[in-house]
Amino acid sequence: MIIMKPTATDSQVDAVIERIQSVGAHAHPSRGEEVTVIGAIGDREHVARLGLEGYDGVDKVVPILKPYKLASRQLKGDTRTVLEIGGRKIGGDHFALIAGPCTVETRDQTLDTADAMLAAGATMFRGGAYKPRTSPYAFQGLGQEGLRLLAEAKERTGLPVVTELMDARDIEAVAEVADVIQIGARNMQNYPLLSEIGRSGIPVLIKRGLSSTLEELIMASEYVLKEGNEAVMLCERGIRTFETAYRFTLDLTAIPVLKEMTHLPIVVDPSHAAGRRALVEPLSLAAAAVGADGIIVETHPEPDEAICDGPQQLRVDAFDAYAIKVEQASVLAGKLPFGAAATQNAAAAQTTA
Numbered sequence: 001m002i003i004m005k006p007t008a009t010d011s012q013v014d015a016v017i018e019r020i021q022s023v024g025a026h027a028h029p030s031r032g033e034e035v036t037v038i039g040a041i042g043d044r045e046h047v048a049r050l051g052l053e054g055y056d057g058v059d060k061v062v063p064i065l066k067p068y069k070l071a072s073r074q075l076k077g078d079t080r081t082v083l084e085i086g087g088r089k090i091g092g093d094h095f096a097l098i099a100g101p102c103t104v105e106t107r108d109q110t111l112d113t114a115d116a117m118l119a120a121g122a123t124m125f126r127g128g129a130y131k132p133r134t135s136p137y138a139f140q141g142l143g144q145e146g147l148r149l150l151a152e153a154k155e156r157t158g159l160p161v162v163t164e165l166m167d168a169r170d171i172e173a174v175a176e177v178a179d180v181i182q183i184g185a186r187n188m189q190n191y192p193l194l195s196e197i198g199r200s201g202i203p204v205l206i207k208r209g210l211s212s213t214l215e216e217l218i219m220a221s222e223y224v225l226k227e228g229n230e231a232v233m234l235c236e237r238g239i240r241t242f243e244t245a246y247r248f249t250l251d252l253t254a255i256p257v258l259k260e261m262t263h264l265p266i267v268v269d270p271s272h273a274a275g276r277r278a279l280v281e282p283l284s285l286a287a288a289a290v291g292a293d294g295i296i297v298e299t300h301p302e303p304d305e306a307i308c309d310g311p312q313q314l315r316v317d318a319f320d321a322y323a324i325k326v327e328q329a330s331v332l333a334g335k336l337p338f339g340a341a342a343t344q345n346a347a348a349a350q351t352t353a
Helices: 010-021 044-048 107-120 144-157 168-175 191-200 214-225 254-261 270-274 277-289 316-332 340-352
Strands: 002-004 026-031 036-041 058-061 083-085 088-090 096-100 124-126 161-164 180-183 204-207 232-236 266-268 294-300
Touching: 002 010, 010 026, 010 036, 088 096, 096 107, 096 316, 107 124, 107 144, 107 294, 107 316, 107 340, 124 144, 144 161, 144 168, 168 180, 168 191, 180 191, 191 204, 191 214, 204 214, 214 232, 214 254, 232 254, 254 266, 266 277, 270 277, 270 294, 277 294, 277 316, 294 316, 316 340
Parallel strands: 096 124, 096 294, 124 161, 161 180, 180 204, 204 232, 232 266, 266 294
Antiparallel strands: 002 036, 002 058, 026 036, 083 088
16 A cells, blocks of 8 residues: 655556556555555565655655455545445445346336335335346346336436446346446355456445455455456345344444454345345344434335245335434434435425325
C-alpha cells in the first residue's frame, strides 16, 4: 500500500503507477478527499524491490498483512466504500432496501410486485431469472424470458435490477438487464465466474457460502476487485449450524466484524436465513440495527402460490409497513432515511387528492 502525500500531483501518482506496472504488478489507486492510496498487487519480492519510498510525492509504503488486499479496511482507513447504482447509494451513511420475488414467474406477478416495491420506497428490485436449486427436478427459472420481464419492470419503474448469475456463458444476457449481479451462496467460491464478473465491471453482490468463514467471503470479493471492478457488496445470508428450528443461522455478529475487516458495503438476506415469513421482519430489524448497509428480501403478491420459496416471502400488501419499520431501525443505527416513509406519505397524499 503506497500512501501518497496530500500535496502529490497527478503526474507523481501516475509515475508510481507506471513503476508498479513495470514489474508486472497491478496498481489499484484509491483517491480520497485528502490523499491518494495505491494498492500494489503482485509478487511480494518484486513489489518490495521497487524502491517507491524515494519517489516524489510518496509519503510511505505499508505492507498489507491480510491475505485479502484490495478489500482490506487497511487500504482505505476510515473511508467506507459507497456505491451509486442507478441513482441509489449503498454504503457509508446510505442504506438500501432491495426487494422483489424469489423468482420471476409471470408478467403480472413481476410487474405488480415491481410497482408495489416502488410505491413502498424500495431502492432496488430483485428477481431471479436463473435459480440454483438443490433438486435438479425443481423449477430452475424462466431464463431469457425472465430477463425480459425484469427489463420490462426496470423500464416501467426505474428501479435498478438485482438478479443472479450462475454460469459465465450467460453473462452477456444478464449484463444487458442487471444493474447488480448476485452471486449465490453455492457459487461464492466459483473463482472463474467471479473473475469474469470482475472483468465485466458490473456491480456484484456476493453471498456468503453455507459453511464459509468471513475471511473466505472476503477472499471471494478479492477475485472481483483484482480485475479492476471496485463495485462489490458482501451479503450475510445465514450459515449452516446444528440448529434445526429454522432454515439457517443468521450470523448478525458478522456485520460489525466484517466492518472491522473490510471497507465494502455489507448486505443481509433475512429471507433465506429464516425460511419462514414470521421471522423475516424481526431479523431485518436486527440487521438494520446492528449496522447493515442494506437488506435484500423476498416478496410475492400471493406467497402461498409461489413456485419457489413461498413460505419465506413477505406479502406484497404488507410490505409498506415493513419498509417503514426497517427504515426507522436503520436511521437509529446512523443511516440516512432511504425514503420509504416519504414515498408512502406522498402516495397517500396523492390518493387523497
